[in-house]
Amino acid sequence: MKKYAITTAIAGAMTAAVLGLAGPAQADLGHNDWVNNMGPTATAPHVDTTVHGSR
Structure with missing residues (x-):
């Protein structure tokens, strides 16, 4: 369960980094x-x- 929490935290941090680096259009x-x-x-x-006229 501890591995799952660490993996989830890393995935969340990577997602936040990618979205944070995306500049506004x-x-x-x-x-x-x-x-x-x-x-x-x-x-x-x-x-x-x-x-x-018609006939």
Whole structure:
């Protein structure tokens, strides 16, 4: 049981070290421009609304 506790402690320390060394993700300025310039846009096809006579 003592070996299991030591192994678990070592594994936990290694996991903490790996996660601690991982830096926070940072987006470059190009990404920020893309996010800030996004806006709602909509497009619709042109519909012919003229009245056509039928016989």
